[in-house]
Amino acid sequence: xxxxxxxxxxxxxxxxxxxxxxxxxxxxxxxxxxxxxxxxxxxxxxxxxxxxxxxxxxxxxxxxxxxxxxxxxxxxxxxxxxxxxxxxxxxxxxxxxxxxxxxxxxxxxxxxxxxxxxxxxxxxxxxxxxxxxxxxxxxxxxxxxxxxxxxxxxxxxxxxxxxxxxxxxxxxxxxxxxxxxxxxxxxxxxxxxxxxxxxxxxxxxxxxxxxxxxxxxxxxxxxxxxxxxxxxxxxxxxxxxxxxxxxxxxxxxxxxxxxxxxxxxxxxxxxxxxxxxxxxxxxxxxxxxxxxxxxxxxxxxxxxxxxxxxxxxxxxxxxxxxxxxxxxxxxxxxxxxxxxxxxxxxxxxxxxxxxxx
Ligand SMILES: Cc1ncc(COP(=O)(O)O)c(C=O)c1O
Numbered sequence: 001x002x003x004x005x006x007x008x009x010x011x012x013x014x015x016x017x018x019x020x021x022x023x024x025x026x027x028x029x030x031x032x033x034x035x036x037x038x039x040x041x042x043x044x045x046x047x048x049x050x051x052x053x054x055x056x057x058x059x060x061x062x063x064x065x066x067x068x069x070x071x072x073x074x075x076x077x078x079x080x081x082x083x084x085x086x087x088x089x090x091x092x093x094x095x096x097x098x099x100x101x102x103x104x105x106x107x108x109x110x111x112x113x114x115x116x117x118x119x120x121x122x123x124x125x126x127x128x129x130x131x132x133x134x135x136x137x138x139x140x141x142x143x144x145x146x147x148x149x150x151x152x153x154x155x156x157x158x159x160x161x162x163x164x165x166x167x168x169x170x171x172x173x174x175x176x177x178x179x180x181x182x183x184x185x186x187x188x189x190x191x192x193x194x195x196x197x198x199x200x201x202x203x204x205x206x207x208x209x210x211x212x213x214x215x216x217x218x219x220x221x222x223x224x225x226x227x228x229x230x231x232x233x234x235x236x237x238x239x240x241x242x243x244x245x246x247x248x249x250x251x252x253x254x255x256x257x258x259x260x261x262x263x264x265x266x267x268x269x270x271x272x273x274x275x276x277x278x279x280x281x282x283x284x285x286x287x288x289x290x291x292x293x294x295x296x297x298x299x300x301x302x303x304x305x306x307x308x309x310x311x312x313x314x315x316x317x318x319x320x321x322x323x324x325x326x327x328x329x330x331x332x333x334x335x336x337x338x339x340x341x342x343x344x345x346x347x348x349x350x351x352x353x354x355x356x357x
Pocket of ligand 1: 033079159192193194195209210211212213219
């Protein structure tokens with residue numbers, strides 16, 4: 001038998017989650033955000049399951065080229081635009097929609113001859129202070145782009161810093177800034193990520209950009225995807241490859257960061273940080289053995305981790321272990337590890353075999 005670790009990807013769940021986004025924003029076109037290898041789920045596979053989306057959003061030309069090579073003809077947004085002017089020929093050839101987030105990008109684009117006209121998204125910094133033109137630079141950039149024969153459609157965009165927070169003050173402020181900056185402009189807009197799409201209908205605009213919700217994960221702290229009607233897409237599953245009986249006071253794993261509080265059985269799971277399981281997940285991180293909730297013990301090793309079998313008395317070598325997914329929301333594992341589900345999913349290591357279900 002091969003090493004038992006496997007990531008099961010439920011394609012029907014992806015399609016279901018896209019349906020949740022559609023119902024939450026029925027009038028809106030959706031750029032399915034599939035950057036970072038489809039949030040760790042596999043770019044082409046995710047795109048196939050989400051082909052009824054209106055477009056895709058990626059980070060790099062390589063990702064966009066892979067989608068085109070796989071036959072997708074959808075609009076594709078490049079969320080960080082172009083990094084250097086030599087990319088513009090490929091952007092035009094592949095008919096991509098770069099985000100223009102600095103004034104010099106608008107100038108460069110206007111100066112560069114292209115084989116086809118392209119659509120662009122013009123990003124405005126409304127308070128996140130990551131990417132985007134300051135509102136006062138927008139008019140000049142738009143004038144440059146509108147005068148450029150190589151530019152066809154323009155969509156205005158921004159990104160929310162705190163749409164996932166219960167206090168909606170941040171969204172209100174950014175939205176007010178966006179509205180003031182774009183007053184009188186008759187152009188399509190793209191504002192909402194998953195959290196804004198689900199909770200802030202006033203941000204829906206023409207194009208939304210849901211990412212994490214498509215993968216069945218809640219964008220909101222303290223709520224799991226299942227609470228929002230989403231279905232988990234990735235289930236990371238393995239098996240026990242050893243069971244150790246340890247006496248009270250014995251150490252488990254490196255450090256040892258855990259010492260047994262009592263005589264107990266400890267299971268050894270084929271999954272470690274080189275598979276993408278977070279090393280900083282300490283003792284007590286939730287995990288399922290044969291479907292029973294239990295906890296991890298001690299430090300995660302490169303290829304293995306230890307689990308408490310006190311509450312799973314029938315567990316044996318070969319027992320199924322769920323690291324996250326169906327039955328154990330990845331949000332819970334992420335919270336226990338002091339991180340977010342985005343990081344866990346996107347960190348799945350290439351060495352983990354994937355099975356589509
Ligand atoms: C510009 C932009 N739009 C949309 C998204 C999707 O966000 P989420 O996964 O929270 O829906 C991201 C994700 O990082 C992003 O950077």
